[in-house]
Amino acid sequence: MMAEATPPVPEPGENMGKPLPRYEARAKVTGEPLYADDLQLPNPAIALFVTSGIARGRILQIDTAAADALPGVLKIYTHLNAPRREVTKHYTEGGYVSDSAVPLGGPDIVNDGQIVAVVVAEDFATARDAAHRIAIRYEERSPSATFGSAGAATIQPDALAAKSKKAGDFAGAYAAAPVKIDAEYSTPTMHHNPIELFSTAAAWNGERLTVHEPSQFVWQLKNGVASALGIDPENVEVRDPFVGGAFGSKGMMTQRSPLIAAIARDLRRPIRNVVLRDQGFTLATYRAETRHRLQLGATRDGKLTALSHEGWEVTSRQDDYSVAGIEATTEMYACPNIASKVSLVKADRNTPGFMRSPPETPYMYALEAAMDEMAAALAMDPVEFRRINDTKVSPVTGAPYTSRSLMECYDRAAATFGWNRRKAEPMATREGDWLIGYGCATACYPTSMMAATARAILTPSGRVEIQIAAHDVGTGAYTAMQQIAARELGVDPRMVSVRMGDTAYPPGPVAGGSMTTASAGSAVKLVCDKLKQRLGGALPSGRELEQAFDRLGTRRIEEYAEWTPPGQGKEAVQALYKGQMGGGGGAEGGKPKPLMYAFGAEFAEVRIHRLTREIRVPRLTGAFAGGHIVNPRTARSQYLGGMIWGLGQALLEQTELDELRGRYINDNLAEYLVAVNADVPEVDIIMVPEVDSQVNPLGVKGIGELANVGTAAAIANAVYNATGKRIRDLPVTMDKLLDVPA
């Protein structure tokens, strides 16, 4: 049964590269200074944010006298003396910031945990002590916290209405369908909580500004800081060679960066700021809570005839951020009659943003849970139900999928998992005091691409340096670039060094949308190709290489390349240099035709204790097809991490909201539960070989956000199989199972 599952270092299957260890592995296990806040600045002062304790109202008085008097305190900034910054727009509106509310811009409080003061001191202990001594008097107003709160307005902006997908006549087909499902689902607020805290360090040298900050898009940060400070982007450099986890939270510039840079300018001293864990819950983005209504109609032999997906998402007053995952859910299965709609609910919250598979995680959860309900209503095996409705074309536009190995994934995973032992009847499998259930669900993630540029430098020794300001957030991007360059040049990977995460290098794509390998990799392939051409089409080795250099009369050959995805022009590269995703892929980009998706099938076993209702997941099995796999070792880790994320979403994760006060309750790692080692017994990962030559020259689909889609549905479906109870509101917790008969 275990034969197909992969060990930590898998044997590469067809169309997969070598499972090399990570490029930076040694540095990571020896504690080398790789991350933004590890990088040293000369004699920095420490800045600490003080954040608001109310969600809505205004500051009447802020008394900093006791804090100012503390030895070692350099200056305290409030809205009364804050350095001026230019107002910049939200990044979806052509600006740079993830939230357009400007901190210290005035006395008004528009959401919980907003910056109300910045203490700058000689060291952290002093800053923290001083922060305690600041007294604030507020005038409080009652906030609209979320769905259903008084004053929370439901809107449907034009941009969102345009995303609605329709086909045929949903209402008629649904009315006529012999078997129907009509169910509501919800997903909670979630926070990325990378282990590396958010931070900004800023140092000025005359006109020039250096910023060290964890970032998934250093060129965006460079341009964003410049725009907020009203300076030339040429004068800003951002360094962040490695990111300590991000999951979307370090993607777009927050208002913190220009604020810290402005303070460094004001004090004429390097400033180092680390955002405390609780502050990170409101000073960065998050995955907003969502609600869904799914209506499915089918014939008795299991053909879908009608599908409607309506979604609601929370956003802030100031920005209309949405994920609108109906794009995936309406195109997943063959169905002639489709309707969909997404609405936003405006609340007194900070602006949400993208978090690992932003649209697919909540929307596919709802669809895949509804698919399981329909399979049960049809008395049909859930895998067979999906097979009957599998499609190779979009049911909305008729455009073909470039490749779709969904059913291969189901078959491989089902065999490894032992799906044939599942009893269709709920509560039919027991072991001692444990109720056992099996469930499955589909995972999918669209293949997006963005323009990318890269430089390659070759020296007579045969060493190649690849420079590209792409980012490694733990995905293995350094290793992938090293392998792509080595393969293209026909050299040993050890001869290739890679430089990333620094605006000293040509811009790469945002580390988002699972685009890095396809986009940055294509630029690296292109630049290596140009290098080869300079040397007559192939890289000579040894003595011949030296002679080639002699002939060219140089000790260094440098090439630069710009790559744009099919259908995008030179503007895409210009946008990239401005730190914008313009013309590019990503969740907001125009979707290229035909449909390009990676797929997976996930299976879960749950055990629920008869008396305590404790929920355990002893086994997860996932099979995934993502086109060419550059490195099966790091790819497997992406899938593994993704499925464990999915497990957390199913059973543990939720940011709890005090609806009266509009404030987060569990803003720390002890109470915001993420999976720990003891939660994760056995995860089998199967990589299904797939060749797709249409997606891009490398044949690579994005996989970093694939595996956490579907897991929560697979687990919730397994909970139904174990108990007969549908839990439609994530996470599935013990208290929701109390009425299951013992």
Add this chain to the structure above:
Amino acid sequence: MTQNTSLPISRRGFIGGGAVAISAAGLNARAEAAPASAVDQNAPHRANVRFTLNGRSRELTADTRLTLLDALRGPLALPGTKKGCDHGQCGACTVHIDGSRHLACFTLVAGLEGREVTTIEGLAEGDKLHPMQQAFIDNDAFQCGYCTPGQIMSAVACVKEGHARTDTEIREYMSGNICRCSAYPNIVAAVKQARGKI
């Protein structure tokens, strides 16, 4: 540091010149400024401390509020030890003190007199990696690597404590170290590879 609505009593005044650890725990308390007279009472103190760090003797005049974690990431310039929460909740700051695992964010430098501290930077012997470091590489037991120094320090201690006999035991005794990238099964594989070699 969150500022809540003001309360009539000052918590700081209430606890007076209380121990440093207590005032640190009050970070999210409903705080209001202490009266001016209390400021002196709470004024910083410094202490001379001598301890061993990665085999070298160090002497420091430290603010009594200074944690080992902030000292390592600041004046001692050993940023391999990571800050993931500063609240003893994530394990990223795990170091060895006198051979057993401790959270550097919960350790005050002022209390280190005569003690022996080892951080991730002191684990390898010159160029030769510790077997646990090698096992983490061999099993791809990390992704972003930010939790990794803490995981490795915990894993070494876990084996030495005799808590690495079964997979279940490893999972349990490694659960104080959060890996948000979720490399957990690979971490277990790494501990199993290294446990016989420590």
